[in-house]
Amino acid sequence: MSRKLRTRNHKVVLNRSAGGDTGITIVLTLLGAFMFLPMLYVVLQSLKPLDELWMFPPRFIVRHPTFKNYRDLFTLMNTSWVPFSRYIFNTVFTSVVGTCGNLFFSSLAAYAMAKIKFPGGKTMFKTVRTSLMFHSTVTAITSFIIMSALHWVDTYWAIIVPAWATSLGLYLMKQFMETNVSDAVLESARLDGASELRTFWVIAMPMVKPAWLTLIIYSFQDLWKKGSSIYIHSEQLKSFNYAIGQIMAGGIKRAGAHAASMVIMMLVPIMVFVISQSNVIETMGSSGMKD
Amino acid sequence: MSKKKAVIRSDMTKAQWTWKEIKRNKVAYFMVAPYMIIFTLFTVIPVLLSIVVSFTDFNLLEVPDFVFLDNYIRLFLDDDIFVIACKNTLIFAIIVGPASYLMSLLVAWFINELPPKIRAAVTLVFYSPSISGQVYLIWGTLFSSDSYGWVNGTLLNLGLITKEIHWFKDASYVMPLCIVVAIWTSLGTSFLSFIAGLQGIDHSMYEAGAVDGVKNRWQELWYITLPSMRPQLMFGAIMSITAAFGFGGVVTDLAGFPSVDYAAHTIMHHLDDYGGIRFEVGYSSAIAVVLFAIMIGSNMLVKKMLSKVGS
Structure with a gap:
């Protein structure tokens, strides 16, 4: 009895055995090594001079680190047929425009679905939620038919417009608004004569900033890693990720440059996540599915 | 108004x-x-x-012909590679889906009680492979088929093997390796959702649980933690399953297309083959419909199972 009372008064961590703690630490370390070592290897490879990349027996650790691979990468970029800046522009442009549109249209729809009761609203949300259950490759071929009917094949639109309405974006935004925007505040804004659009923009949106960031990150990551696409044929419209794949196709001499390009490619999304981690986690707090 | x-x-x-x-x-x-x-x-x-x-014969150029179930009949009775693809897809999904789900949950639970700074760092370590684009190609370097690949080189050097193993080009290794890589990249949205779900649990529930006779952390997990985060478990399951069916790109990039002896050929590759390369749109749509049904079906099944957690 006294033990129970003690645990109630001091907010101690309950029911923890030393054996369990040790076991957990070991498992976590092993799993962590499995996740981390390949990432580390990418960075080490990018710093290895050519003779270390092709030595036997291969070493995990770099002995004489050099930035030569990065210099090679930039030389390669400058000599490519389509200027490399064009690939970078394509990826940045589609990522930014796609993400902004997604944030705006998904939030707008999420607000209406979360905070206004109207016939059909629930059905619409359920349809979107169901679409979380399948991967978009299932619809790739028929989407292509629609794209060609719209004459969007081989234009930026084919990449950008579908990104404006992602299921995950709307789902997370709607769930977050439901739990974090109070109806009372909205109601009083409406009573003051604010239009629904104004209420959305001035009252609701500032209250869901963590969800914005989450949506921005998901959308951006998705667009950032787009490689070759069945919708794009022209070399001038292809993505950064595609161009990096081409560097690897260059063979043995390019191994170092390729590792360098992978480091650059992974650095951007990782940095974005580091900055926004706490907001993303906060948004995921309301991601749960009740039924 | x-x-x-x-x-x-x-x-x-x-x-x-x-x-x-x-x-x-x-x-x-x-x-x-x-x-x-x-x-x-x-x-x-x-x-x-x-x-x-999927009920027509269509090649994008001519007017489609209505052929009723012909595509499906051909798919299930006449297409040996589709049968292989189905088998591989299911193996892939059955291993990767639950493995990634359990690993996400386990890691999220392990790190839940760590101090915030350390927790953020560990989260980053586990989460970054899933957001780093094609960084999984490094597995191709580690397991490259010549003796300069780190794994082959190390094994040769230690005398454990006498000849290089052609990892991603060897029918008996390619599938397990692709599964490992897929798991490596799979700690994504569901992982973050679990971390958030665990953080959201009211601490007083645990104290009440201790009074009510919860003895160890496993009981605590089953009777308190998991039931309190059931909505996140549901959402995470859907994200994990959907992702588990979507690793075709990883396989193509590492094992090539088609993979050696179709050893890692999945329904998604079959779909690509007929839709993107041969332009048999009717037939590939039938493949897509089957894949769609499998995805929705397995999601429904798992949702049913999860409603039993903690009861």
């Missing part, structure tokens, strides 16, 4: 009432319109179109 609640009056039929509600909420329809139009155009219509086209 008047915001009076429309009440169902006895002199109104349901249809009239609905119509009135629609007019009253005009603005809501304007707000969902842009999203719903794009969503319908690029998600709903493609699904419906796939179903329709």
Whole structure:
């Protein structure tokens, strides 16, 4: 009895055995090594001079680190047929425009679905939620038919417009608004004569900033890693990720440059996540599915 | 704008009432319109179109012929590679889906009680492979088929093997390796959702649990933690399953297309083969419909199973 009372008064961590703690630490370390070592290897490879990349027996650790691979990468970029800046522009442009549109249209729809009761609203949300259950490759071929009917094949639109309405974006935004925007505040804004659009923009949106960031990150990551696409044929419209794949196709001499390009490619999304981690986690707090 | 609640009056039929509600909420329809139009155009219509086209013979150029179930009959009775693809897809999904789900949950639970700074760092370590684009190609370097690949080189050097193993080009290794890589990249959305779910649990529940006789952390997990985060478990399951069916790209990039002896050929590759390369749109739509049914079906099944957690 006294033990129970003690645990109630001091907010101690309950029911923890030393054996369990040790076991957990070991498992976590092993799993962590499995996740981390390949990432580390990418960075080490990018710093290895050519003779270390092709030595036997291969070493995990770099002995004489050099930035030569990065210099090679930039030389390669400058000599490519389509200027490399064009690939970078394509990826940045589609990522930014796609993400902004997604944030705006998904939030707008999420607000209406979360905070206004109207016939059909629930059905619409359920349809979107169901679409979380399948991967978009299932619809790739028929989407292509629609794209060609719209004459969007081989234009930026084919990449950008579908990104404006992602299921995950709307789902997370709607769930977050439901739990974090109070109806009372909205109601009083409406009573003051604010239009629904104004209420959305001035009252609701500032209250869901963590969800914005989450949506921005998901959308951006998705667009950032787009490689070759069945919708794009022209070399001038292809993505950064595609161009990096081409560097690897260059063979043995390019191994170092390729590792360098992978480091650059992974650095951007990782940095974005580091900055926004706490907001993303906060948004995921309301991601749960009740039924 | 008047915001009076429309009440169902006895002199109104349901249809009239609905119509009135629609007019009253005009603005809501304007707000969902842009999203719903794009969503319908690029998600709903493609699904419906796939179903329709799967009953036809269509090559994108000529007018489609209605062939009823021919595509499905050919698929299940006449296409040996599809059978291999089905088998591989299921093996892939059955291993990767649960493995990634359990690993996400376990790691999220392990790190839950760590100090915030350390927790953030560990989260980053586990999460970054899933967001780093094609960084999984490094597995191709580690397991390259010549003696300069780190794994081959190390094994040769230690004398454990006498000849290089052609990892991603060897029918008996390619599938397990792709599964490992897929798991490596799979700690994504569901992982973050679990971390958030665990953080959201009210600490007093654990204290109450201790008073009620919860003895160790496993009981605590089963009786308190998991039931409290059931909504996140549901959401995470859907994200994990959907992802587990979507690793075709990883396989193609590492093992090539088609993979050696079709050893890692999945339904997704089959779909690509007939849709993207041979332009047999009718047939590939039938493949897509089957894959779609498998995805939705397994999600439903898992949702049912999860409703039993902690009971």
